[in-house]
Amino acid sequence: MDIAIVGLPRSGKTTIFNAVTRGAAQVAAFSSQTKPNIGVAKVPDDRLQPLVKIFEPAKITHAEVTYVDIPAAPEGLGQSKGISGEYLNHLQKADALVIVARSFDDPAVPDEGNGIDASRDIETLLYEFTFADLGILERRMGRIKDNLKSARTTERDGLNREHALASRLKDGLEDGMSIRRQTLTPDEAKHVEGFQFLTNKPVIVVANVGEDDTSAAGDIEAQLDTQFGEDGILTAALSGKLEMELSQMDPEDEKEFRESLGAGESGLDRMMSLSYKALDQLTFFTCGPTEVRAWTVTKGVTAPQAAGKIHSDMERGFIRAEVVGYDDMVRTGSMAEARKQGVFRQEGKTYIVTEADVMLILFNV
Ligand SMILES: Nc1nc2c(ncn2[C@@H]2O[C@H](COP(=O)(O)OP(=O)(O)O)[C@@H](O)[C@H]2O)c(=O)[nH]1
Ligand SMILES: [Mg+2]
Structure with a gap:
């Protein structure tokens, strides 16, 4: 990132x-x-210090x-x-x-x-960003127009739709509306992402x-x-x-x-x-006596994918994750107490990691 x-x-x-x-x-x-x-x-990250108090690790590693x-x-x-x-x-x-x-x-x-x-x-900088995006859109629209001249009937629909989208984004920008504030369908948003508009x-x-x-x-x-x-x-x-x-x-x-x-x-x-x-990413923590560490992953990743961020072996040999939510971790004050209070969870390969999970990955290679 x-x-x-x-x-x-x-x-x-x-x-x-x-x-x-x-x-x-x-x-x-x-x-x-x-x-x-x-x-x-x-x-x-304000959340590290309370974890450090619980685990008293030799090392603290920030995202x-x-x-x-x-x-x-x-x-x-x-x-x-x-x-x-x-x-x-x-x-x-x-x-x-x-x-x-x-x-x-x-x-x-x-x-x-x-x-x-x-x-x-x-204002000057923001204006330059807008100006740059307008340039990208205009170049793209010009290219679509060229392509349309020789396009097969099957391609025309797609090109016309893209042209309409570009034209709408351009109108929005000219009205002072940043692309991040414009309303897009999920498909449009995905398409727009590829252009890396400022x-x-x-x-x-x-x-x-x-x-x-x-x-x-x-x-x-x-x-x-x-x-x-x-x-x-x-x-x-x-x-x-x-x-x-x-x-x-x-x-x-x-x-x-x-x-x-x-x-x-x-x-x-x-x-x-x-x-x-x-950046709209997700943070999870690994905690133990050697290290308390914050990790950054994309939202929506599964536990094995998150484990892969730590080491590829952990993703390949993933067995399960032991998870305690951050608030539960801090409230209970120890893994043992979290277990006793029933907030300690065993999660499998399909588990979607949530913000601030404290995770221990069990794996076998
Ligand atoms: N007095 C003062 N000078 C600063 C401050 N920040 C940067 N400078 C000075 O402004 C000049 C330009 O800073 P620099 O970081 O190189 O600016 P850049 O061109 O945007 O990368 C340098 O001489 C800096 O020491 C500040 O907060 N106060
Ligand atoms: Mg400089």
């Missing part, structure tokens, strides 16, 4: 990328980055997602030239898009010359606020939510610079420093959990 970080130049994309991946890619006030940075991030920090398009984003080429490819491949918008004022970092305005910059992807907007302005983060977030929430867009606000510095400290110092800054969920954690949730 890939999350792309996009935004105007010097909005703080690479800074935030470094914070989420605990990496050290080059951030720059002037020079321009040309290659994407790719890194893996641990997904924060992981890949972040891709995409440099601004060479032709310059936000100048209505449209997204194309390699840049568009990067965005299309992503499963979710994080838009970073500059909300910090810093004379050392030149802005684009029109002052700092996060909501304007977000406005069909989950979007999280992140206001990058100044490090001495973090008290304003809540207000900025609320304002952006009012403006973009209706379009199904999620919002977070954080200080990229501060978060990057914190991510480079050792965990103890980081914890202490965060506490001294004032309690509450960190903006970065919020951004990361929102992005993970937006």
Whole structure:
């Protein structure tokens, strides 16, 4: 699962990328980055700590997602030239898009010359997404028209239907309706998925606020939510610079420093959990004395498929899964107690894994 970080130049994309991946890619006030940075991030999950308390494992492993920090398009984003080429490819491949918008004022970092305005910059990016999708639709419609000229009667129906769908999506987009908000039949939705439209992807907007302005983060977030929430867009606000510095400290110092800054969920954690949730995947846990671990799988997988995520042998030799729901696990406090209270289940090959299942896979190879 890939999350792309996009935004105007010097909005703080690479800074935030470094914070989420605990990496050290080059951030720059002037020079321009040309290659994407790719890194893996641990997904924060409030449900891990209660499990750790129960199992006291030697090791805790978070679910992981890949972040891709995409440099601004060479032709310059936000100048209505449209997204194309390699840049568009990067965005299309992503499963979710994080838009970073500059909300910090810093004379050392030149802005684009029109002052700092996060909501304007977000509008610009969203407009570019719409524009890119319109381009894809128009090209597709042109190709269908060409194909129709030489199509056999048996093919005409399908092509005409596809043309009608594309035309409907296009009308919707022109009316300001992202494809993710348009009403589609399951068949249409499946067909549309193949095109990897940008406005069909989950979007999280992140206001990058100044490090001495973090008290304003809540207000900025609320304002952006009012403006973009209706379009199904999620919002977070954080200080990229501060978060990057914190991510480079050792965990103890980081914890202490965060506490001294004032309690509450960190903006970065919020951004990361929102992005993970937006991917619409399912998390299950494996728990024992050696490791408590969160795993990510697609919704609707069976127990053997989930086991295959851990190891292919476990899928091949799957016998059964022993399952306790997360809430039952935390409430009962131990496997033995869960068993006693009858919330411990034996599940077979056809079991469909549900959110936050605590699973032990029994297998034989
Ligand atoms: N003061 C301040 N500077 C920041 C913040 N985030 C990023 N910067 C600076 O802005 C410049 C551009 O950041 P970078 O992450 O490279 O932006 P990108 O072009 O979007 O990847 C760098 O000099 C960063 O140090 C922030 O929250 N506060
Ligand atoms: Mg960068």
